[in-house]
Amino acid sequence: MRRSDRSLLVTRVAVAGAAAAVLLLFTGLSALLLWGGPGSEDRPALQAVPGLLATNGPWLVAVALGVVLAAAAAAGPLHRRWVAAPAQLAEQAEVLLGPEVQRNLTLPGAAAPLQALAAHINALAAQRDALRADIAGEVASASRHIEQERQRLAALMSELPQSVVVCTLDGRVLLYNRRARLQFRALSGAPGAAGGAELLGLGRSIHAVFDRELVAHALASVQQRLQRGAEQPSAQFITSTPSGQLLRVRLSPVRAVAEKAAREAPQGRAGPATLAGFVLLLDNVTREFEADAENTRWPLEDMRGSDVLQAAQARIQAGGRLACTLGTVDETLWLRVDSYSLMLALAGLAERVHEELGLRQVQLRLQERPEGEGDSGGPRRAQLDLLWTGPALSTETAMGWELDALPRSGAAAGPGGPPSLSVREVVQRHGGSVWFERERTRHEAFFRFVLPLAAETALLETLEAADTGDEGRPDYLGFDLFAASQHQRALDDRPLAELSYTVFDTETTGLDPATDEILQIGAVRLLAGRLLKGESFDQLVHPGRSIPAEGIAIHGITPAMVAGQPPITTVLPAFHAYARDTVLVAHNAAFDLRFFQMKEAATGLRFEQPVLDTLLLSAVLHPAQASHRLEAIAERFGVSVQGRHTALGDALVTAEIFRRMLPLLAQQGIVTLGQARAAAQKTWYAQLRY
Incomplete structure (x- = not known):
């Protein structure tokens, strides 16, 4: 023992x-x-x-x-x-x-x-x-490898002669090169001094520039080609921007990590679930287009005719009020078209058939136009019909439908968007023609579109069908660009740590929003806890009135500094675009927002996104503190104050404070935007009104 x-x-x-x-x-x-x-x-x-x-x-x-x-x-x-x-x-x-x-x-x-x-x-x-x-x-080793890959990618993108933007599947910007940044700045129409006021930025939505449905249409076209086995499909479209520029955009897919395994599985086919995002290559073709002798034409792309009809069919049936079937469709035909505008034209006419004739079904058919029917000696063409059985139209009514402007949607429908086109103008873009016909013996009526065929269609189809092997495939980078995409949930239910923020501040001539004016707007963006100082907004504003001497002693903005600067009616729309799709953050935000509100009539703009106020959040986190002034909070959190009482300087301090508040809010169980807003509303400071 x-x-x-x-x-x-x-x-x-x-x-x-x-x-x-x-x-x-x-x-x-x-x-x-x-x-x-x-x-x-x-x-x-x-x-x-x-x-x-x-x-x-x-x-x-x-x-x-x-x-x-x-x-x-x-x-x-x-x-x-x-x-x-x-x-x-x-x-x-x-x-x-x-x-x-x-x-x-x-x-x-x-x-x-x-x-x-x-x-x-x-x-x-x-x-x-x-x-x-x-x-x-x-x-650490993997991080070094990833950083090397990032540096290589950055070097490669910086040398490209084209503008390159990489997006998640829902359109959030992940990467872009310097040329894209400069090009978007020119397209935005923002004041020159408002660095970063362009529409492009990490985490921003590409739909701020391109109509969401236009991008979705291009993605659908790419997915259709993937399902047929094409290895590297792409879609091209031409779009006009709010500033009147023409962009040629080429969209290519970025595959999900599991794509190869899905393709090698029995009967595995690439489809929508295999896409993780897309890459956009952009060229400004405004001058090229203006210099073209045939300036009535619109830059077009080659696209399989059956794909155009399937897209139009889906668009017509989207509302659930009208059925659309496909009749005779020649699968070998390739069209040279602007597929998006043509789809809108067909859907617009179908909607008129439903609304004014009371019909609930139409049909689309496509075939090559026989020689000798008004096109002898010219290039080969296709005829695309929108057909229905039942009552016909008078010639005057049909012409009216062709000349009426088509409804716009998405970004195109907003202020300053491109003008609406008519069906006739869409066809003229293609160098084609459209007319209305009746077949009395069959009780049928149809609109016939005569459109150009793409050149060498057989070669195009052969090359795309044969391009299914691994040879020549692009190398994929060894890191996942798309894992952080979390933009499908409602904002109030989103974790604070995942949201994109615009932290801003203003300097004004005084403290009365009814009589004083904005002198400066400064802002910086915060994405996933990362402060994007390179995408800041800093713009002086001509107030259209005198600047009181007592105010100059505080903010240091003199009449000479604002001389020649743009008015608020120019600067505020630029800032509105900069802050789009983000949560606004400011210290004593109600004061700044009241100044914005006073300009709603002059600009037609409203800031309707969620707002968080560091003043209120400080009262939530530290209710026993005697002061919640910006300097006091900065001292409490150990934030260095630089450029105090300049709009950008105060915005940077506020951003650093807010970034350090996030983990403390989480410790109190405040982890979502909705929880933060609810907690802030319960504080005494939330009862103040301006």
């Missing part, structure tokens, strides 16, 4: 003996007292008990107390060894679970079995630390 086991056995026997002695002593005393009650005179042996107790009582009590004290003295060390020591071991082991804790467990005076257990825990912790070190090394 080991020594520790013998000590444990002796201790247990001593405790058990002491407890038994105490129990027997008090049991005996109790029995004697009971037996000495009524009737004890019949038991002569017990008649001597009272005298015995009277004589030896103190001695017996002393013995009993001694036994009790001995038992207590034996129990103390046992409690420390077998109750307190395991509890200490558990608490120390809990500390070891921390991610940055490296220490050994120590249990002075603990029993040998507990010491052995502590040694085993220390060994396991050492193994864990070694594994952590190995993982950290692997992560």
